[in-house]
Amino acid sequence: MTSYKPTVIQSYPKLGNSVTQDTLYWKKYKSAVQIKEFGAVTNIDISPVAPYNYAVAASTRIHVYGQYSQEPRKTFSRFNDVAYCGTYRGDGKLLVAGCEDGVVRLFDIEGRTALRQYKGHTKAVQVTGFTSDKYRVISGSDDYSVRLWDVSSARELYNFTEHIDYVRCGCTSKLNADLFVTGSYDHTVKLFDARLDKSVMTMDHGQPVESVLLFPSGGLLVSAGGRFVKVWDMLKGGQLLASLRNHHKTVTCLCLNSSGQRLLSGSLDRHVKIYSTSTYKVVHTLNYSASILSLAIMPEDKAIIVGMTNSVLNIRHRKENAKNHVVDGVEKKGKRPSYRYFIKGKDYLPKKGDFWVSKPVQQHLKKYDKLLKSFQVSLALDAVLESQVRVKTPEVTISVMKELNRRGTLQNALAGRDEKQLITILNFLNRNVVDPRFTPDLVNVAEMIVDIYSSVIGESSLVDKQFIKLQELIEREIDYQEELLGVLGMMDTLFATMATKKEAFVPGNQNCTLIAGTEQDKTMAVV
Structure with a gap:
């Protein structure tokens, strides 16, 4: 029987300032x-x-x-x-x-x-x-x-x-x-x-x-x-x-x-x-x-x-580096394992008649992987929605959601939540749904949440407030996208006009005529 394959945590580009030597210092x-x-x-x-x-x-x-x-x-x-x-x-x-x-x-x-x-x-x-x-x-x-x-x-x-x-x-x-x-x-x-x-x-x-x-x-x-x-x-x-x-x-x-x-x-x-x-x-x-x-x-x-x-x-x-020990007035470095200890047996070549015994590698699984291994999908989702995980490492939460979606069990994991758990999920969505790194995955999750819990809207003011916030975030993001598309269209038009003007006047071209106009506005055009 093959061993369980842990969930692959997708790496995302980090936002913010890079760590420099001054930061470390x-x-x-x-x-x-x-x-x-x-x-x-x-x-x-x-x-x-x-x-x-x-x-x-x-x-x-x-x-x-x-x-x-x-x-x-x-x-x-x-x-x-x-x-x-x-x-x-x-x-x-x-x-x-x-x-x-x-x-x-x-x-x-x-x-x-x-x-x-x-x-x-x-x-x-x-x-x-x-x-x-x-x-x-x-x-x-x-x-x-x-x-x-x-x-x-x-x-x-x-x-x-x-x-x-x-x-x-x-x-x-x-x-x-x-x-x-x-x-x-x-x-x-x-x-x-x-x-x-x-x-x-x-x-x-x-x-x-x-x-x-x-x-x-x-x-x-x-x-x-x-x-x-x-x-x-x-x-x-x-x-x-x-x-x-x-x-x-x-x-x-x-x-x-x-x-x-x-x-x-x-x-x-x-x-x-x-x-x-x-x-x-x-x-x-x-x-x-x-x-x-x-x-x-x-x-x-x-x-x-x-x-x-x-x-x-x-x-x-400022923290000082560890100092060496002084024995009888002589400074000596702390005792460390020798290089020979680490390479012991590394260069040994097997001989004819030797039997190769492989040492089994113990697999250490995260809490959510252990729950996924035992098909406890709701508990696995709960494990990655804990505050220390969803706030500090949201990529872990999203990777588990993607794995549940791949298995076809994400909808089951999201269903059956009480008010407190639902608010936690909606809070996570509101925090990360407009992040361009996570948007493609979280939009799918948001659609499932709306489909599952549309019937309970209006029963809890706290849940309604989170849904309204989610709606406002998405509407605002759509407005931004439309404005950016409009700006992109204007820039394309501007660049096309500039390219046309460059082609209209070619130095040394004999097939040129002077278009009537003021002395300041006269331009050359190809006949």
Whole structure:
């Protein structure tokens, strides 16, 4: 007796985006660790030196966390009001922060009290940073001014008043200690040079600017505001290179990954978009539970840190590859079966007089195949109409329906259903009947359903609603098909007319005459 042949699951072309190397790379982050803060997390800055602690500004505190710690290692709380923009110096020893009271405070990482206080702003300071020479601090305020301070003497060196609205973002050049960039709610991004005591370049973003980012080379500048992320070429006088509109709410923060090949942007739409810096196209998207205000990424992309409006700090650590064992100071690989084990007996040649004994191969059947083997067609259909099968792998459900139809038992399997089972089948049809991959098979199933259950229409409002939805879907699809056929007909006519005009005038043809008409409309035609 021959063995049972399992149902062949037909393969369909997959819809949607293909799986790329970026998708595989950015999906290797573990489930997030969430830390509850005292207020909205407005800024995250990572120390430039190991062990890469990061400062988080939330409410009236700045917490310093370790790479894997879930409790703050240090807290700076000597603020009279909301604290903003805790930023590390290049050597990781000092931290500067702004405050709602307009005072800029300088902290030693090892201490708790402020080493210096820079007073001069009259409103909240939400932008702070160190110049690359480590001896000066910049600050931007809601009083429209940008100021440059001396670290040691707390003396104000310069006061720039070119912005006409709140200054909410800024960054310094890593190559030139005299250059820094600020962004304002007056829609402009300005590049300042401390040697000239004025701005040397101005870019119009077109929206209130929420974040700016200068590439390490200093050649490119990225600004974010409104729903736009714009890239500017600084070497060509601030020429606009790209305008990206992939978020549907305000973009609030920007950062680069360790290699500089990927740009990350966070938005109030709860998404982090990852762009390729060579093509400026989105290569991956990360989703979060609340609107995003701040964003940072660890060196070597070990973790992505996101601050949200619901006072939650979200940390996703990247999965590391399995490490080898270290025995007596020597790194050894884990013990694995040798290659000789796998090829054992594979190259043996039978000799004369040997008897060949074949090992029976055990056949493992799916649940629906076992039921089909025992001719339980209704139960087999029930098995593929379970939620985890019909939603995730609809091709399995349709393949079993095709097999039942081939056997001539599909109508029997569909008959005798109660209200709940009938709604499940109709729900599956409504979900997939207009999918061009499944339409030819499901239309046949829909016809059988209508023939079998036409007598019960009107007895249940839930069933009637599913039938009406099915009817509307099919009618709408028919309308689309008719419109497409009409467009195809018009295109055929257009192409035929173009071909006729090309044949009507052939250069060098002597059998041509001039048709009467205006000077502009005179055409050549073959006699």
